[in-house]
Amino acid sequence: MRRLTGVVGVAAGLALLLSSCGDGKSSGGSGDAGSKSEVIGIAADPLEYINPLNDNGTAGIGVSMAIFAPLVTTDPETGKLQNVMADSVTPDQNSQTWTIKLKPGNTFQNGQALTAKDYVDSWNLTAEGSNGWKNNGFFSKVEGYDAMNPPAPDGATPKPTSVKALSGLKQVDNLTFTVKLKVPFSQFGLTLQYYGLAPLPEEVRKNPDAYKRKPIGNGPYKLAADWNAGDDLKLTKWDGYKGPTIPQADQITYRFIPNADTAYNEFLAGNLDFVDVPSTKVKSFKTDAPDQWVTSVSSGANYLVIPAWDARFKNPKLRYAISAAIDRKAFADLVGLSEPAKGLIAPDIAGYRDDACKYCDFDAAKAKQLLQEAGGFSGVLNINYNTTSATGQIYAEAIGNMLRQNLGVQVKYTGKQGSEITELADTRKLDGLRFSGWGHDYPSIEDYLTPMFKSNGDANFAGYANPALDALLAKGDAEPDPDKAIAVYQQAEDIALEDLPLIPLYTKSNAYLHSAKIAPRVSKYVGVSALWATFK
Amino acid sequence: MLRRVLAAVPIGVIVTLGVFALVFAMPGDPLRELAGDKPIPAAVLAAKRAQYHLDDPFIVQYLLSMKDILTGHFGTTFAGADIADQLRLRIPVTLKLASMGLVFQWIAGLLFGLYAGFRRNGTVDRMLLLATLVVLAVPGLVLYFTGQYLLGVELKWLPVSGIRDGWPLSYLLPAVCIGITGFAGLARLTRTSIVDTANADFVKTARAKGLGEQRILWRHVLPNALLPVVTLMGIDLAGIFGGAVLAESIFNLPGLGQFMFQAIKLKEGGVVVLLSTLAFLMFIVINLIVDVVYGAIDPRVRNV
Numbered sequence: 032m033r034r035l036t037g038v039v040g041v042a043a044g045l046a047l048l049l050s051s052c053g054d055g056k057s058s059g060g061s062g063d064a065g066s067k068s069e070v071i072g073i074a075a076d077p078l079e080y081i082n083p084l085n086d087n088g089t090a091g092i093g094v095s096m097a098i099f100a101p102l103v104t105t106d107p108e109t110g111k112l113q114n115v116m117a118d119s120v121t122p123d124q125n126s127q128t129w130t131i132k133l134k135p136g137n138t139f140q141n142g143q144a145l146t147a148k149d150y151v152d153s154w155n156l157t158a159e160g161s162n163g164w165k166n167n168g169f170f171s172k173v174e175g176y177d178a179m180n181p182p183a184p185d186g187a188t189p190k191p192t193s194v195k196a197l198s199g200l201k202q203v204d205n206l207t208f209t210v211k212l213k214v215p216f217s218q219f220g221l222t223l224q225y226y227g228l229a230p231l232p233e234e235v236r237k238n239p240d241a242y243k244r245k246p247i248g249n250g251p252y253k254l255a256a257d258w259n260a261g262d263d264l265k266l267t268k269w270d271g272y273k274g275p276t277i278p279q280a281d282q283i284t285y286r287f288i289p290n291a292d293t294a295y296n297e298f299l300a301g302n303l304d305f306v307d308v309p310s311t312k313v314k315s316f317k318t319d320a321p322d323q324w325v326t327s328v329s330s331g332a333n334y335l336v337i338p339a340w341d342a343r344f345k346n347p348k349l350r351y352a353i354s355a356a357i358d359r360k361a362f363a364d365l366v367g368l369s370e371p372a373k374g375l376i377a378p379d380i381a382g383y384r385d386d387a388c389k390y391c392d393f394d395a396a397k398a399k400q401l402l403q404e405a406g407g408f409s410g411v412l413n414i415n416y417n418t419t420s421a422t423g424q425i426y427a428e429a430i431g432n433m434l435r436q437n438l439g440v441q442v443k444y445t446g447k448q449g450s451e452i453t454e455l456a457d458t459r460k461l462d463g464l465r466f467s468g469w470g471h472d473y474p475s476i477e478d479y480l481t482p483m484f485k486s487n488g489d490a491n492f493a494g495y496a497n498p499a500l501d502a503l504l505a506k507g508d509a510e511p512d513p514d515k516a517i518a519v520y521q522q523a524e525d526i527a528l529e530d531l532p533l534i535p536l537y538t539k540s541n542a543y544l545h546s547a548k549i550a551p552r553v554s555k556y557v558g559v560s561a562l563w564a565t566f567k
Numbered sequence: 568m569l570r571r572v573l574a575a576v577p578i579g580v581i582v583t584l585g586v587f588a589l590v591f592a593m594p595g596d597p598l599r600e601l602a603g604d605k606p607i608p609a610a611v612l613a614a615k616r617a618q619y620h621l622d623d624p625f626i627v628q629y630l631l632s633m634k635d636i637l638t639g640h641f642g643t644t645f646a647g648a649d650i651a652d653q654l655r656l657r658i659p660v661t662l663k664l665a666s667m668g669l670v671f672q673w674i675a676g677l678l679f680g681l682y683a684g685f686r687r688n689g690t691v692d693r694m695l696l697l698a699t700l701v702v703l704a705v706p707g708l709v710l711y712f713t714g715q716y717l718l719g720v721e722l723k724w725l726p727v728s729g730i731r732d733g734w735p736l737s738y739l740l741p742a743v744c745i746g747i748t749g750f751a752g753l754a755r756l757t758r759t760s761i762v763d764t765a766n767a768d769f770v771k772t773a774r775a776k777g778l779g780e781q782r783i784l785w786r787h788v789l790p791n792a793l794l795p796v797v798t799l800m801g802i803d804l805a806g807i808f809g810g811a812v813l814a815e816s817i818f819n820l821p822g823l824g825q826f827m828f829q830a831i832k833l834k835e836g837g838v839v840v841l842l843s844t845l846a847f848l849m850f851i852v853i854n855l856i857v858d859v860v861y862g863a864i865d866p867r868v869r870n871v
Contacts, residue, residue, distance in 0.1 A: 076829060077821075079647040087602075160610020163618060168608035180610035243647070260648065261656045261821045263731075286729075288819050289829075292712065293728045300720045300727045419832070450595035482606070489606035 067566045068282035069549055072298060072306035074291035077261065080243030083229040084157045085164040092226050094285055097266055097562055098248035099229035100274050102131065102150075103220070105474060107276075107554035107563075110381070112220060115274050116145065116230075116249065118206070126217040126511050133206040138271055139232040140253045147208040149230040155196045156236055166227040168489070172219070174199030174211045215509035217516045221473040251278055263287075278563045295319075298544050305551060305561035308542035310422055313367035320544045325551055326368065327558040329377040330541045331470030332479070334533035335430065339494040340459040343409055350531040352401035353464075354390040356437035357430065363537040365429050366422075372535035375479055375524050379555060382476035382517040388528050391535055395437040402438050411441045413463025418446040426466065456492055467492045467533065474556065476520045480504060484527045495532035575851045579844070586843040587629045590836040597621070597834035601645050619645065619837075632837040636844060645833055650841070653826060660730060661822035664745070664814065665807040667738050671746025672753065673800060679750070680757025680796070687762055695758070699751035707748050711817045714744050728819035741814040749803060749810065757796050764792040790864050797864065801857035805850045 075090040083095035102117040114120075118132040137145040156162060158170040160180040170176050175198030181190050199211035212219065222228075230249060235242045244258050251274065255267035264285040288294035291309035298306040299319060308316045308324070316324055335353070337344045344350060359371030370378070374387030402408065414431050416423035424446060431442040445463070447455075455461035469490060471478040482489045485504055486496035500523050507519035527533075541559065545551050549564040598607065598615050616622050620631055635641060641650035683692040702710075718740055719727035725740045726732045764770065765788055773783050812824035819825075823842055830838035 076646070079644070079649075160608065161614045163611050163614035165602070165607075165611065167611045168606060171608060180608065183609060183613065259656075260652045261730075288728060289825070290728075290816055290819060293715070293817055293819050296712075296715055296720050297727045297729075300723060302727065448595045448600065450597075450600035453599055454596050 066281045067279055068284070069280050069304040069546075069561065069564065070284045070286055070302070071561045072294045072303040073285055073287050074289070074294040074307055074309065075287060076289050077287035078264070079260070081246040082164075082231070082239060082243060083226050084153060084166050084231065085162075085239075087165045087227055090287070093562075094264060095226045095229060095248075096250070096560075097252040097278075097283060098246050098250045098254075099226055100248070100250040100272065101226055101228065102223040104224050104276075105557050107552060107557050110474075110556035112224070113275055117223070120220045120223060122217070122220065122511060124511070125215045125509055126219065127215040128209055128211045129219055130203075130207065130209050131223070135206060137249060137273065139230075139247050139249050140269055140271065141232055141234065141247045143232045143234075145230060145249055146205050147202045148205075149232065150228075151200050151202050151208050152233075152236055153231045154200060154228070156231070156239075158197050159195060161191070169222075169225070169227065170197060172212050172214075172216060173197050174213050176213070214505070217508055217510050217513070218473070218475045218477045221475050225472060250274075252283060255282065276563060279566050280562075280564065283562070295544070298546075301546075304546040304549055305564070306544050308544060310367075310420075313542065316542055316544065323547065324542055324544050325553050325559055326543070327541045327553070328379045328555050329538050330558070331468055332372055332375065332377045332538050333466065333468040333536045334372075334375075335536055336456075336465045336467050336492045337532055337534065338456070338459075338461055338463070339496070339532060341462070346405040347529075347531065348401045348405035349408060350534070351390045352398045352405060352438060353434065354398075354531060354534045355392065355394045355401060356398035357433050357534070357536070358393040359391065359537060360393070362426075362429055362433075366426070366537055366539060368542055369537040369539045372537050375483075375527055375533065375535055376476050377471065377479070377538055380471065380474055380476050380479070381513075382521055384521065387521075387524060388535055390528075390531060398437050399439070402440075408438070408440045411443050413443050413445055415445050415447060415452050415461065415463055415465040417449040417452060417466070419449055423466075430464075453492075456494070459494060465492070466536075468539075476517060476524070477504070477507060480520055480523050480527065483533065484523070493532035495527075495530065497526060497530060500526045500530075571855070572851070575847075579847055582847050583633065583840050583844055584629060587632065587836050587840045588625070590831070590834060590839045591625055591628070593831075593834050595834060597645055600833050615645070628836065629840075632840050635837065636841050641841065642837075644830070644838055645835055646829075650838065657821055657823050657826050660820050661808070661811055661815070661824060663734050664738050664741055664820060664822055665811055667735065667742035668745030668749070668810070668814070669804060669807055671742055672749040672803065675746055675750040676753025677757055677796070680754040681761060683754070684758040684761025684765075684792070687758070692758070695754055699755055702747060702751040707744075707813050708817070710748060711741075711744050711814065714740055715817065728817075730820055737820070741818040741820060745807070745810055745814050749807075753796065753799055753803065756799050757792070760792040760795050761788065764788050767791070793864055794861070797857060797860055801853055801860075804853045804857075805846075808846050808849070 073090050073093065075088070078091055078094060081091065081094060081098065083092060083099055086092060086095065100115050102115060103112050103120060104115050105111070106113040114134070116133055116137060118134045121130045122128070131150070133145065133147060139145060154170060157164045157166050158173070158176060158179055160167060167180070175194070175196070179192060179194045179197060181192055183190070200208065202208045210219070231239070232247050235247055245254060249272070251269060251272040252266035253269040255265040258264055266283045266285070268281050286303065288297060291307070292311060294303070294306050295309055295312055297303050312319065337350055363369035363371050371391070372388070373385055373391060374383060376383055412434060414427045416427035424444065427444050431444060434440055435442045452461065452465055456465065469479060469483060481504055483491055484495055484500055485491065486501055503519055503523035503526065507516045507523065510516040510519055543551060543559050543561070545561065545564070547567070549561070549566055552560045552563040552565070598612060598621070620628050623631070641654070643649055644653070679691070679695050683695045686692060715727055718725045726737050730737045770783060770787055773787050808824065811822055812828055814820070815822040815825040816828055823845070827839065827842045830842065
């Protein structure tokens with residue numbers, strides 16, 4: 032037996048040797064009793080850098096909300112815009128040139144005064160395509176964007192350009208700058224609450240890479256400790272922030288846990304103060320954590336996408352038939368925490384109408400009749416689903432069964448990676464239906480209609496185009512009166528609902544768990560936030 | 568031995584080229600995968616494609632990757648992570664997890680296998696049969712989450728996930744899980760091998776010559792019975808990297824397996840090839856070790 036123990040001994044010795052390296056990390060815990068601290072679980076891969084201008088993901092922007100402050104924000108009580116860094120945001124008569132005045136006396140966390148130049152230079156840096164920053168697209172509405180980012184045909188490398196600044200951005204004085212847009216856009220003021228437009232101080236702008244793990248912000252929190260790859264992100268309150276709504280917590284720890292089910296278990300074990308409920312736990316979270324959960328009103332809207340490039344779907348009556356064949360109540364119950372969709376926008380958006388969609392009521396007999404009037408459907412109806420989503424196949428089969436039973440069509444299912452589905456749709460090669468969802472970047476009916484239904488819109492998954500709708504969007508964009516603008520946008524929504532390139536399915540709420548120590552902020556207008564939680 | 572190391576070079580080229588080709592052939596655009604459903608402006612896409620050489624022909628991309636690996640200029644992932652940083656963080660995590668998992672797996676496998684082999688058809692033997700059947704039938708995912716829930720969430724004996732509690736506490740639960748899912752094969756092989764050897768002609772001859780039972784066991788049965796077992800243990804060692812992917816993902820351990828998973832998800836050819844090369848080098852080293860151990864157990868193979 033001697034030789035045998037030798038082998039095991041070597042392995043055990045190796046393990047012991049390795050153990051001497053140690054991890055050197057102590058538990059974050061919940062801190063002292065007196066100090067208000069919370070540990071927020073984020074079910075995502077750990078962040079690699081913090082630069083809100085180069086980030087548009089939920090995790091990165093979520094963390095930026097603590098470290099940076101926006102120009103304006105939505106008041107969680109009233110839903111109205113409220114100034115944060117801005118003193119005023121004023122459009123000209125046709126909403127094309129916007130003047131932004133900053134409040135005096137604000138600084139960055141390194142002590143540098145916050146000026147109009149910081150916005151102009153940070154935004155120009157982002158608008159420079161060769162930097163490859165993710166919020167570059169935001170500036171495509173600003174005059175001069177095309178000179179900085181010469182359009183190139185798909186797949187071709189854009190020509191290099193020496194233009195380093197947007198001609199539409201002008202610094203007026205130390206605290207004032209103007210933004211001239213390519214065309215009028217009445218909703219521009221709302222878009223300024225996006226954290227991806229945060230200013231970077233001069234030392235960061237000079238060498239952004241050197242600061243990717245030590246951000247210098249202008250928000251309520253700053254880094255509390257060195258932050259290296261694999262570490263939790265520890266933040267502490269920064270006294271220099273003078274914004275309108277200062278969060279209560281003195282210390283915040285963000286812990287990244289890529290597996291959402293594991294993050295949920297960490298909460299149940301008492302190691303987190305806040306976590307999202309993953310889609311796999313939608314049916315059980317209320318019993319798993321009684322009295323420790325909240326839900327949001329809505330996180331956006333979800334659709335079934337009809338490919339405009341497939342001639343078999345051309346007849347509108349066929350699209351109505353598909354829509355009427357879907358039992359939305361049953362499907363929303365399957366998804367959980369969801370309501371049947373009644374229009375194209377989320378129910379928490381100003382301008383939402385409960386009766387917008389004429390073809391969204393389940394009626395099997397009518398669906399069959401519409402299909403007959405449309406001349407039937409030729410071939411097999413394919414439903415594409417995302418294989419990286421835990422529920423993709425289940426949802427596809429649920430919809431497929433409804434279409435099979437209520438319309439008598441043959442159905443098949445194709446699982447693909449999400450990026451492959453998007454790529455096929457972009458190149459107009461996707462065969463059949465797919466799912467899509469949209470959550471707004473700023474709370475406006477326009478942020479549903481423009482990306483998804485405008486010709487060549489950024490998120491126009493269906494390849495849909497209707498000049499009448501485009502004209503109404505442009506009219507709404509040029510309308511300075513908010514209520515009148517909404518009425519015009521609603522006309523555009525009616526056209527989209529008549530053409531039905533996307534079939535509304537459901538609107539989903541999100542659920543969150545929170546420890547007994549905190550009460551997260553729940554707002555009809557801005558959703559649920561752990562950052563602005565109230566401590567008990 | 569030098570000859571064998573040299574022979575590994577062309578195999579290494581073929582393996583890395585093959586892995587790179589597989590990643591290259593995967594459907595979908597890595598930059599789109601990174602962006603999710605968000606639209607990416609053409610200018611950003613072009614800048615990123617140029618930065619990561621995504622528009623170069625396959626063989627150029629492969630050679631650039633190999634150059635980076637050989638010169639130690641690892642660069643960053645598509646998500647912006649410094650790859651050298653990641654390796655420094657992740658290699659110790661995976662080594663700790665894998666070695667601890669293997670120790671559990673080997674101890675359990677050998678102990679049960681030896682005992683069941685010598686006392687065949689006894690209670691332990693029957694229990695082992697049942698236990699290995701259960702282990703082979705229950706998916707790892709179920710076992711891992713059940714272990715996490717029972718020992719981490721309900722009983723609070725061990726950390727639920729992460730490495731904040733350091734070694735060995737943070738690694739105990741995932742390593743036990745790896746041990747449980749892996750021990751069955753080794754135990755069954757050890758048992759069968761002992762039974763076969765004990766019934767072999769040369770053992771009968773030894774017994775007929777009047778050798779003592781202890782001497783027969785230690786000098787004749789065990790060395791011969793353990794040869795296939797050592798081979799399997801070598802394969803286990805090389806394969807533990809694959810087993811770590813699941814454990815690291817569920818227990819949120821920032822190891823190489825989790826890194827590999829993210830890289831494959833994002834179709835990040837360079838990282839996948841880098842990690843495959845590491846795994847390949849480990850495989851070569853382990854094979855050499857197995858050969859040395861072989862020689863120690865069985866003098867006949869020493870000069871082969």
